Amino acid sequence: MTSFLTLEDKRALITSGTRGAGAATVRLFRELGAHVLTTARSKPEDMPPDMFVPADLTTEGGCEVVADAVRKRLGEVDIIVHMLGGSSAPAGGFAALSDGEWRKELDLNLYSAVRLDRLLVPEMVERRTGVVIHVTSIQRLLPLPEATTAYAAAKAALSTYSKSLSKEVSPKGVRVVRVSPGWIETEASLHLAERLAREAGTDIEGGKKIIMGSLGGIPIGRPSKPEEVANLIAYLASDRAATITGAEYVIDGGTVPTV
Template structure:
């Protein structure tokens, strides 16, 4: 991260907590003007950040966000599509309704497609821009009893990201993916709590069950800032020859290199 990033404008969706907040704060500290979105307004917005309240699962949200950013700042240099969640119950295919599938795909895939579609024309006109789509290790290593519909939506995001990277590279726009594994965020802790309640076990037992299923060699969950670090690198000039790549930040959980 260096002085060349200052005065750039970045959008970080889902930027009020967890991984998104860590990314937004890292970019703000580099001098970038950061716009964050979330369904719920934070108690306090960090200095140097601008908040837009929005539910990205709603199709009209992307155009509204894009219009506000362009009216206020007139440009967009970085998009970090971080907003996403594993919204469906565990238990496998028989527990998942059409509504569960639709919610996961709207939140984790179509929301990204719409944001990029709304803002990419500006990047193409500028002949510069960087997009980082936040996926998950579960897209390559799905856990059927916990992440079936979520994993499928994120797997689609991976394929879409590679195709988009190839399409817009000649316009000076780079697209990459970061795939975290287990990260200690409020959403993850809530997921473990719900898993404990539904399985009638303690939270510690549920935590250990998740760790054992994913077999993390480093033996712990990541901190959000450990994901933010690779995102900060990818949007910087140091990564100007990197596009169409998916980076795993999973403590070694993916069993292939």
């Protein structure tokens, strides 16, 4: 029986593939037959060295290192999945965000993708084939003003950039798609739930409810699992999604309350 979904012999770059949804995406792509290269600032002990390149993608030089590694190890790239993202901005609302904090959020959540695309997508266009997936966030629609204003704004910029890129390169054979997760139950988010639970004098399930409450609630009653986000990304990267481009797919358990 033919498998419904395969990435057999596809060459894929997945950024930030060492933990959370990024690691789940790397695992699934490999299970589906893809040749995967991933990157982060440091290599986990269990990561095969031939599929990893250490780099800081918040810098131009780091993006160039990764692009060079793609050409040397993969030859050409068929799929780029921009998983990198996050926030280290302090709490305190807009007034707590210095120019330096804004630059860090933009370098991490926007410019890393912009720079890598500029280095690698022209080669896809030349071959008239390829898929680019930008992982955005529902916070572009639901920013949390206490702590994520800059992160949300950077993800909104990434989404707009992605849409524009899709209009430019889709007629040339390259699909560009966005995946917009809500809360994902990663190791880091569970640590946050544990901390909130301790502060509130409750258990970890109570900590999770505090996080869900801050988001306005999640109708299905739980966050997404990293593997569920990976499933969506793998489908969109596959030939099964051959006519999908320029769209954004929300995976948030129903968190966004509007159409």
